[in-house]
Amino acid sequence: MSETGVKHYVLDTNILLHEPLAFLNFQEHNVIIPMVVLEELDNIKDRNKDVSRDARVAIRALEDALHEATPEQITAGVPLTRVSGEHQAQGHLSIFPDFQLRQNESEMLLNENDHRIIQTALELQKQRSGPVVLVTKDINMRLKAKGAGVKRVEDYRTDQLIDDIKFLAKGFYQFPGDFWSQVTDVKSEQDGRDTYHYIPRDLFPGAYPNEYLIDETDSFAARIESYTDTLVKIQDLSRERLMSQRAWGISAKNIYQAMGLNALLDPTIDLVILTGPAGCGKTLLALATALEQVVEKGMYEKIIVTRSTPEIGESIGFLPGTEEEKMAPWLAAITDSLEVLHKSDEHAESSLDYTMRKANIQFKSINFMRGRSIQNAIVILDEAQNLTASQLKTIITRCGAGTKIICSGNLAQIDSYYLTALTSGLTYLVERFKNYHGSATVNLNGVVRSSLAQYAEENL
Template identity: 35%
Template sequence: MITRRYILDTNVLLQDPLAIYAFEQHEVIIPAVVLEEVDSKKRNMDEIGRNARYVARLIDDLREKGKLHLGVPLSNGGSFRVELNHRSFGKMKEHFFEVTNDNRILAVALNMSLEEKENNTGVAVTLVSKDALLRVKADALGIHAEDFLSDRVVQYDRMYTGYKEISVPPEIINQLYEKKVMKLDKVGKFNYYPNQFLIIKDETNSSRSALGIISKDCKDIQLFIPQDDTIWGIRPRNVQQRIAFELLTRDDIPLVTLAGKAGTGKTLLSLAAGLYQTEDLQKYNKLLVARPVVPVGKDIGYLPGEKEEKLRPWMQPIYDNLEFLFNTKKPGELERILAGMGSIQVEALTYIRGRSIPDQFIIIDEAQNLTKHEVKTILTRVGEGSKIVLMGDPKQIDHPYLDEYTNGLTYVTERLKHLSETGHIKLQKGERSGLAQMAADLL
């Protein structure tokens, strides 16, 4: 017996095409207008278009089970129905009289909710939408509304940081400095992950500390003594940046994720580490730097010039950091250097889809604007002998269907943190300038 009906907004399906299976044994309802909106997106050559086409095929397959307007069973024990009635605006006119697609979805939810109450069926009706304003309008009409939460990985404030601060007796620190390695269970029982760093403080003397890194099998902790050497003129300014440099230069960690707000040094550190290992050590054949063109997946557009000229406005943050690292002063000097070296490639993600990328140091900037599918596609392109760095700020997302809970950077960090081939650090302190740090904290 049905106890709850969920009415899905278009944005839920466009973000997660499998959303209809996320409501267990309850009934999932798609208003007809939602099908129209999905249909209008199916020709898009981006992630939204791909999801729209996937939804269309999924619903078409369900037709084999029966009439969609009457309801068909789902494999998870629930049911699915396309709602063709309940579109009357009679109850909506006093509040939202304009016949928009959002209001048509609201009308379905309102009329269905009122019908269930009048018949005293005890069936609850819930509108599910990623649109905050639609949920507000629903609440004003007395309709129960919820955000779609099942695709969330973790809240950014609870995101894996890559390090943990602990306090221990002084003899533990003495032993670590003396033997360089010790059993992990001696510093306490926590949830540990491979390549996670521990900032170990003396519980009797707050100024005395040690820095350790957890082994790949999570059994030992090894003393980590950061080197003071500069890499391409860049010297780490805080402990998180030192950890980042260690992860970026380790051969046995092919996937590194860096998270942090603007000015924490993500791009500069990654480029310096990439140039050092590509140009100086020659571990990699090429340094490939890419970032999504927002909106993600769309073409560059009708900007004048060749591809490089079109890319320049989107890639300017990368070029700014390269100019700093190469200490260029004159216009065009950086372009001449890059053309002469030939081992540095700056691309939009549009142009690396479908490629196999072996023996390269790959940097993906603004990874928070990638969907789960896109970041999976990119990681599966990484060839033998390559290292890939995903970085970004989950608090600054430009993608219309992503948030800090569902973006590709958060997804990869949380889903792969238990693997010995991965490393992560969340950079906290801004080092760009005092003004930049103040703006990031207060504005």
């Protein structure tokens, strides 16, 4: 296990909880699992928590990779090529007996599991000729490891699709100046009330379905319908028509909200992703368009509202009442938005209660979504920036026929210890679904809550 150019990756427990098959994603390099990681997985697997499933999957995957190996082989390294399935792993997998370090190292240092993993990396730095890399999603763990002398410490980046958050798809592209002054060749056609243009692909090097197009004038707005290697078909939306849209009594305050309304009200789009700063209108737009389509148009039967609850991470059992009552404190943003939508009613409280019954609004915990099949509903997933890619997959794969899902989040307000703007499931979702014809992303660029909120967003 000392081949030239081969790296040795030491995995923290949170890597295997984040992705149970992560040890197969290091190509020709070697993977080392400290014994303490197995102990932590063993402690987690029997808990009545959502993360216990990932622990059990990781344990079974490690067993499949090592079950025919002798103790000596497991310590020295077992070839990962023997593991069946679709993967590119050509290195070795080994278990490092870190408990043996207690004979020579400080008992105080080794009492804490994080320190045992760090000590494993330090010991391997002495033993191995190739680079030793400690991989962890815990930011504080990375700081401690560097402070202790680990030369290379990294986040798990296999599922990271972009290198800088500024490259994240915004869902729209703004042309400088006047769009039509840049077009020399165009073919147009009429389909009922809609007008479509066929524009040379050269103008759209990074085009993807349902991407909105605007320019610096006050008239042009369009959306990409489809494209070939030479042509892009765009739907002419007209900025005036976009800005005149209404849903449940509200209208857009800027062009970004107008694009969001257009995507939210389009029945052909099953997934709408709304990103943007606090106060840009993500939750209000999602709720207003959901009420419009459930109550007024009867397109869906109910509204299911859920969100990440980091403070109660895995369980909501300690709060009193029904599931809806337990979730109420965490969904105050939804109830606040409902109050805004009905504040002008003569009997606002009665209107609010009637709307919630009529729209069949259900507050659900994200931890109990696995195994469900949601039909003919609008699902509003708030605060999606705090979820991992696997958690988002769990929710989206619950959506059955006739269901639309709205994911909203602010990548500047991540509460998870293990996620950053680059590794958030929301970022992963935007990038993975931007080429899917049934989805649309809109970055609501601009704070409309108040001038105070806008100033705070820009200056704090």
